[in-house]
Amino acid sequence: MHAMSTDSQATPHQTGIDDLSQVLQAVHAKNLKTYQRLLKHPASVTPKTQEHDPFWDIVVITAGDAQQRKCYENRISEKLAKGLIPQRAEYHVIDDPPQSKIGSGGSTCLVMKVLREHYPEDILSKADRAEGIQILELKLVLYLHLLETMPPGVFLTSADGIELFSSNTPFPSEPKPFTITALAHPSSTQIGSTHGVYLLHDTDNVITQDRALHPRDQSALLLKCEQFLHKPSIDVMKSVPRVVYPDPKDSTNDVVYTDSCYYFDPQTANLLADMYPSLHPECDLEAWADILSFQDQHSSAQDSTTPSSLSPHVQGRYLVKRLLQQASVCLEVMVLNASKFYHLGTMQEFLEGTCTHKAFMHELNIRNPDPGIAVVVSQSSSLPADTRNNGAVQSPLYIENVVLAPEARIHPCSIIVDSCLPSDAIVPRNSCVFTLQLQDREFVTFTFSLRDDMKRTAPTPVAATAPTKEKESIAGLDHLHIFERVPVSRMLPLHYAHPLTGATAEAQSVGLSLWNAPVFEIARTAEESVRFALDRLNRIRNCLDGTPAEAASKLDLGRETGADMVGWISLKNAARKARVYE
Incomplete structure (x- = not known):
């Protein structure tokens, strides 16, 4: 673009x-x-x-x-x-x-x-x-x-x-x-x-x-x-x-x-x-x-x-x-x-403006190499020339600083930034995927739906009996949804225990949301963080497709990344820790 x-x-x-x-x-x-x-x-x-x-x-x-x-x-x-x-x-x-x-x-x-x-x-x-x-x-x-x-x-x-x-x-x-x-x-x-x-x-x-x-x-x-x-x-x-x-x-x-x-x-x-x-x-x-x-000269009770x-x-x-x-x-x-x-305050507005809004694109002299696909590349980016012809990517789509393997598939209405997608990558419709490098040189790749309300808080679960803190945490993640209707608990890998961190407790005290919930894996490398994200998207797709949780967990266990997870982080805290790298 x-x-x-x-x-x-x-x-x-x-x-x-x-x-x-x-x-x-x-x-x-x-x-x-x-x-x-x-x-x-x-x-x-x-x-x-x-x-x-x-x-x-x-x-x-x-x-x-x-x-x-x-x-x-x-x-x-x-x-x-x-x-x-x-x-x-x-x-x-x-x-x-x-x-x-x-x-x-x-x-x-x-x-x-x-x-x-x-x-x-x-x-x-x-x-x-x-x-x-x-x-x-x-x-x-x-x-x-x-x-x-x-x-x-x-x-x-x-x-x-x-x-x-x-x-x-x-x-x-x-x-x-x-x-x-x-x-x-x-x-x-x-x-x-x-x-x-x-x-x-x-x-x-x-x-x-x-x-x-x-x-x-x-x-x-x-x-x-x-x-x-x-x-x-x-x-x-x-x-x-x-x-x-x-x-x-x-x-x-x-x-x-x-x-x-x-x-x-x-x-x-x-x-x-x-x-x-x-x-x-x-x-x-x-x-x-x-x-x-x-x-405004109209007086009010507060005045x-x-x-x-x-x-x-x-x-x-x-x-x-x-x-x-x-x-x-x-x-x-x-x-x-x-x-x-x-x-352009929402991801949907941004995608429309850069990919499909003809008047906006004309007025700002925005021209895309392929209709409906906005591409911002750096010297390290790699986008196969035939991705559009073989259906690997579908418009509208915004990709910036992305290395895309030929067999990777990106469904329409998606935004991908600063990520290297391998051959087996499948990005579902309405996805936003981006990678951040943190201050201590660790990586996290976030995945959301373009339609997710990041600040919307999950309802506080009401327990019939006095719950443990661990059960409270799990219940909170059951009530928090990503991709509009997928419980965040279904998004998490079963082979990693989610710790009751101070960040989790703090998030629940002010209202658990996709903005402050520490539910994203930190990895040692950018490639491993993308792998965590792709596995996460697979679990989300299984839930959207109606796959029962038990069957989905078996599929997940058979597809372990082998990558080491450093810890968990929220988008809020990652934004604070992230810094600019060349």
Whole structure:
């Protein structure tokens, strides 16, 4: 998959590729060329005859803890050394305080405080903040055309959203003190029910007039926001006047304007920095729901409650609302009719975007060697040329840094990353398989269904008699499901006793889930960890096929790997231990 290619020539009339897709593709292609110039010519050596290409002065990535910060810093250093990101910016990774849960809203305030402490007062006007690292280059590309006129300030974005937009009018070049400017995109009411929705002050009906134009002629409309609705139901959206607009292209559909990125000026940045010391370590503020809703003048019972008696989260919301309202901060919305917002927050959304969504792939210049199969390879990767023809792999499929033996079989709707699959490998439909190397140079290969809810907790088993701790553990794994309906206890190898580790007890105390359950084998080598994973998938397939547990256990015992298991680990703890290796 070549997401950064600039010479895409897709046929205009492919399914899903309309006039708007063509306009967005042209804007993105222009941004890609600008980005390539930035990579080729650092600021100090840019030819004088070439028009100056603006770029961020500071890029900040937030991390959940110190270990994640080190991983991100390593990745940034590698990308800078390889010339994959511009050297013109200063890159910083700021991690949340230990033993805290401040959320994206709290970390935004923390970033503002840290930048103010480390830079002169006016440098806050030059900070960009992005969450996540894997998609860093793409996020740096997406907003380049905004920088031509964007005033000093902070631009906030997230890692799981892709925003594509075009406009005849630029971002307002004059900074407005104490102003938050949010980008808004036309969306269906169904999408609006899972995002933030703006109630806009549009007395002249300019939104409808602009939507009637061709995408290349549509403008950026700067309007006041009267109310921010976070994940409103469809009934709520329809009950609030002027939230829902008719779709001029489809009379059966309604349109609302949903949130994505937002900008704020240096004065507002200072307000957020001032607020941080007052936030509780467990405030868990959300940078959109809890900050953008500050201008809501509707009072609630909580507003009349003494702040100290509220939960840390509600206390944080109270502080944000009070501080921003007292400073008379204004929320403005830049309505971008010629735009699209794609959410890639789930594995299914990611697979669709990279493999089957023709408009998305066209707009981002993504081209796959085989239809429906996205391949990201490294020098050590090996993918047999005839795998598609002999049915070994089936689309849609995303594979990255994978060595695949000719006889290995991968069923559709799967994601395989950093794994070497031997000839007898069978990966069932809707699988996600990936290998991590841990800090102490041990390996684990995880297997999930794309449809699994990783944070869903298993119901607490109710025992008729006083159970032993061992029976409690087994009962908990009986009630925890993987691949949607397979008890995790059926996934475990019978010839290894599952120990009652501290991690197991901790997971059960907060609710056992696929995220925190230590049910994945640690191996000495990557190959052995993949073998453990394939055996695990075989047991899962047997359960899905209806094979009785007793018969499945006999099949399992006849197929022992002979590999030594080092121990058990959860995805949560593996993410903490894993580090980046060359």
